[in-house]
Amino acid sequence: xxxxxxxxxxxxxxxxxxxxxxxxxxxxxxxxxxxxxxxxxxxxxxxxxxxxxxxxxxxxxxxxxxxxxxxxxxxxxxxxxxxxxxxxxxxxxxxxxxxxxxxxxxxxxxxxxxxxxxxxxxxxxxxxxxxxxxxxxxxxxxxxxxxxxxxxxxxxxxxxxxxxxxxxxxxxxxxxxxxxxxxxxxxxxxxxxxxxxxxxxxxxxxxxxxxxxxxxxxxxxxxxxxxxxxxxxxxxxxxxxxxxxxxxxxxxxxxxxxxxxxxxxxxxxxxxxxxxxxxxxxxxxxxxxxxxxxxxxxxxxxxxxxxxxxxxxxxxxxxxxxxxxxxxxxxxxxxxxxxxxxxxxxxxxxxxxxxxxxxxxxxxxxxxxxxxxxxxxxxxxxxxxxxxxxxxxxxxxxxxxxxxxxxxxxxxxxxxxxxxxxxxxxxxxxxxxxxxxxxxxxxxxxxxxxxxxxxxxxxxxxxxxxxxxxxxxxxxxxxxxxxxxxxxxxxxxxx
Amino acid sequence: xxxxxxxxxxxxxxxxxxxxxxxxxxxxxxxxxxxxxxxxxxxxxxxxxxxxxxxxxxxxxxxxxxxxxxxxxxxxxxxxxxxxxxxxxxxxxxxxxxxxxxxxxxxxxxxxxxxxxxxxxxxxxxxxxxxxxxxxxxxxxxxxxxxxxxxxxxxxxxxxxxxxxxxxxxxxxxxxxxxxxxxxxxxxxxxxxxxxxxxxxxxxxxxxxxxxxxxxxxxxxxxxxxxxxxxxxxxxxxxxxxxxxxxxxxxxxxxxxxxxxxxxxxxxxxxxxxxxxxxxxxxxxxxxxxxxxxxxxxxxxxxxxxxxxxxxxxxxxxxx
Numbered sequence: 001x002x003x004x005x006x007x008x009x010x011x012x013x014x015x016x017x018x019x020x021x022x023x024x025x026x027x028x029x030x031x032x033x034x035x036x037x038x039x040x041x042x043x044x045x046x047x048x049x050x051x052x053x054x055x056x057x058x059x060x061x062x063x064x065x066x067x068x069x070x071x072x073x074x075x076x077x078x079x080x081x082x083x084x085x086x087x088x089x090x091x092x093x094x095x096x097x098x099x100x101x102x103x104x105x106x107x108x109x110x111x112x113x114x115x116x117x118x119x120x121x122x123x124x125x126x127x128x129x130x131x132x133x134x135x136x137x138x139x140x141x142x143x144x145x146x147x148x149x150x151x152x153x154x155x156x157x158x159x160x161x162x163x164x165x166x167x168x169x170x171x172x173x174x175x176x177x178x179x180x181x182x183x184x185x186x187x188x189x190x191x192x193x194x195x196x197x198x199x200x201x202x203x204x205x206x207x208x209x210x211x212x213x214x215x216x217x218x219x220x221x222x223x224x225x226x227x228x229x230x231x232x233x234x235x236x237x238x239x240x241x242x243x244x245x246x247x248x249x250x251x252x253x254x255x256x257x258x259x260x261x262x263x264x265x266x267x268x269x270x271x272x273x274x275x276x277x278x279x280x281x282x283x284x285x286x287x288x289x290x291x292x293x294x295x296x297x298x299x300x301x302x303x304x305x306x307x308x309x310x311x312x313x314x315x316x317x318x319x320x321x322x323x324x325x326x327x328x329x330x331x332x333x334x335x336x337x338x339x340x341x342x343x344x345x346x347x348x349x350x351x352x353x354x355x356x357x358x359x360x361x362x363x364x365x366x367x368x369x370x371x372x373x374x375x376x377x378x379x380x381x382x383x384x385x386x387x388x389x390x391x392x393x394x395x396x397x398x399x400x401x402x403x404x405x406x407x408x409x410x411x412x413x414x415x416x417x418x419x420x421x422x423x424x425x426x427x428x429x430x431x432x433x434x435x436x437x438x439x440x441x442x443x444x445x446x447x448x449x450x451x452x453x454x455x456x457x458x459x460x461x462x463x464x465x466x467x468x469x470x471x472x473x474x475x476x477x478x479x480x481x482x483x484x485x486x487x488x489x490x491x492x493x494x495x
Numbered sequence: 496x497x498x499x500x501x502x503x504x505x506x507x508x509x510x511x512x513x514x515x516x517x518x519x520x521x522x523x524x525x526x527x528x529x530x531x532x533x534x535x536x537x538x539x540x541x542x543x544x545x546x547x548x549x550x551x552x553x554x555x556x557x558x559x560x561x562x563x564x565x566x567x568x569x570x571x572x573x574x575x576x577x578x579x580x581x582x583x584x585x586x587x588x589x590x591x592x593x594x595x596x597x598x599x600x601x602x603x604x605x606x607x608x609x610x611x612x613x614x615x616x617x618x619x620x621x622x623x624x625x626x627x628x629x630x631x632x633x634x635x636x637x638x639x640x641x642x643x644x645x646x647x648x649x650x651x652x653x654x655x656x657x658x659x660x661x662x663x664x665x666x667x668x669x670x671x672x673x674x675x676x677x678x679x680x681x682x683x684x685x686x687x688x689x690x691x692x693x694x695x696x697x698x699x700x701x702x703x704x705x706x707x708x709x710x711x712x713x714x715x716x717x718x719x720x721x722x723x724x725x726x727x728x729x730x731x732x733x734x735x736x737x738x739x740x741x742x743x744x745x746x747x748x749x750x751x752x753x754x755x756x757x758x759x760x761x762x763x764x765x766x767x768x769x770x771x772x773x774x775x776x777x778x779x780x781x782x783x784x785x786x787x788x789x790x791x792x793x794x795x796x797x798x799x800x801x802x803x804x805x806x807x808x809x810x811x812x813x814x815x
Binding site: 017019021022025028029032033039040043044046047048050051052053056312314315 | 536539546597701711712714
């Protein structure tokens with residue numbers, strides 16, 4: 001039961017939402033079917049804990065990781081127990097032998113006696129003793145890890161730190177000190193021996209000194225083994241707790257990150273965020289639709305339907321309201337100055353096409369090009385790639401582009417249309433053709449201008465934002481995902 | 496204690512049937528429904544934990560069929576409710592029998608004279624009126640819809656709420672009380688508790704994300720497309736007299752089709768239809784001619800057919 005609870009903790013860290021009620025269900029289910037079969041327990045936990053298909057992959061990964069760890073620990077426990085039993089037998093016989101040796105050599109010198117005692121009996125430090133007896137350390141490691149709050153690990157750079165901390169808690173300090181002192185005394189003794197061997201040739205020291213060395217080497221080796229074990233454990237726990245936590249931090253950071261500072265990897269993550277935001281908007285959208293569904297009472301139909309009830313009005317009939325989804329025409333600047341942001345804006349628009357059926361997308365640098373069909377036909381990656389390759393990074397000409405827009409799309413803009421312009425209004429000193437933009441404004445329901453630059457850099461240099469802004473319902477800086485989400489949710493709410 | 500006994504009557508009656516997932520799996524097989532171990536485990540847990548199951552998966556993998564076979568297996572009536580946009584509680588839970596209510600008030604009007612005869616003063620009349628049982632809003636005038644039927648059936652029932660994702664979000668919220676406590680509130684009457692706990696199954700094709708509250712109350716079973724071995728067994732039971740070699744070929748080809756980027760991948764039900772058609776046409780071995788002729792049984796979009804047709808030879812080559 002204990003590790004089911006731990007496992008649930010790990011799932012939560014990885015971003016799955018597991019409620020206490022679901023945890024209880026899982027425990028009940030496990031009680032019914034047991035944990036013996038790995039396959040069964042995997043199914044059972046999936047049934048009770050994983051409610052989203054998207055989480056399935058994460059769950060399977062974690063389950064394998066976690067239960068591999070648990071099973072390994074069990075297996076090694078058993079083996080170690082067997083081995084340590086054997087070892088214990090051996091070491092007992094050994095120690096009795098050495099004791100006999102010691103007895104049979106009562107002639108050994110005083111100094112040697114004291115040294116010999118220190119080394120032949122088990123090491124003085126507790127950890128050393130434990131290692132000497134080949135005890136299973138995994139339980140102790142787990143305990144130490146809990147004391148050191150290993151589950152709070154976030155970054156891979158913390159791994160060594162935690163490994164060190166756990167070693168400390170296990171009593172590594174005493175052990176190292178002992179190893180050091182032994183090394184010292186060995187050196188000291190060997191020099192002594194060297195002298196003494198010059199004085200009397202045959203002495204029992206010859207025998208005991210390799211024995212001491214062996215013991216000391218063994219201790220060092222055992223410590224290295226322990227360190228490995230601790231590191232493995234930390235690694236495994238890091239896999240369970242931290243990898244996904246790191247992801248969470250990253251995503252939070254990304255929501256705030258400026259659009260232009262994203263590298264390629266972040267871009268993929270961003271894509272996921274955008275899709276999530278779009279889904280959020282979709283649910284909002286449908287809810288809004290529902291409150292509108294019931295319209296006015298249709299008196300004529302109601303009376304007709306209730307004629308059977310003596311004219312008393314039981315069944316009401318309603319005039320259904322036509323649902324008018326917002327028509328959106330989106331124009332996106334992909335010229336050199338905004339191309340990095342445009343990628344992202346296009347990405348968002350692409351996702352929005354799933355949400356709102358009537359989105360027409362245009363892009364421009366100097367020519368106005370409709371990309372609605374391209375978006376429909378191509379996958380998101382390919383479409384963006386193609387747009388950026390063919391039209392991205394060219395120099396801007398708002399005048400020419402707007403003229404193109406006039407001939408292509410102005411006729412289809414009516415009072416239900418929202419026009420969204422994504423651009424920085426940097427026109428290379430050319431004629432901005434604000435007259436066309438005025439027409440667009442007058443014909444449409446609303447014109448939104450989203451500018452990827454900060455407000456205070458508008459109208460600097462070749463930016464002619466203030467020439468367009470009279471013909472926009474609102475002009476907003478749009479610098480990160482939060483901005484976009486805010487803008488679009490408002491768009492859906494008031495449309 | 497009495498209530499408790501009543502509530503788990505479905506399980507007591509069929510205790511031996513649901514003793515373990517393995518038994519469920521093998522018995523379902525006898526009924527012609529081949530399921531994976533995880534499906535059987537889900538049924539087992541649903542019976543023992545008294546929890547609804549939310550079944551998700553691509554269309555045509557047997558989500559609805561699972562509910563049907565469960566009902567047959569447990570000898571319980573299957574009450575099915577198909578969800579759609581605009582479904583509300585008057586269609587799902589209950590409706591008043593307005594016509595009868597109206598008649599009742601008229602009968603009441605006639606009776607009123609008898610009831611009030613001899614009453615002195617207004618106070619006494621009203622007192623008598625109060626004594627007169629008011630049944631305008633009562634069980635008698637209640638027309639039970641699927642959900643209420645499921646709660647009222649004495650021997651338990653299998654309630655199938657089909658394609659819950661098609662219903663509105665409000666309706667989902669309305670189901671929560673039913674799913675967690677097996678009771679519903681009717682404002683005029685009060686709370687109606689289940690006579691015996693039904694086994695509830697919800698299916699979803701994932702056209703929209705369901706609410707977390709709903710998901711939390713259910714076991715979540717995802718049925719994917721079956722693997723080759725399972726599908727082959729399904730075919731063996733569903734289509735009698737199918738040559739085993741042809742069966743393997745069909746299954747392998749379907750598996751390959753599912754890996755292709757199709758608008759709609761062929762589901763199990765389509766595999767079965769196709770196999771039946773091939774049997775009917777006396778096809779002994781898959782060749783490109785027959786596949787081309789019958790492709791429209793498998794693929795329901797012209798785009799998909801156009802995508803697959805030129806590939807048929809290559810696909811078939813891999814089979815031998």
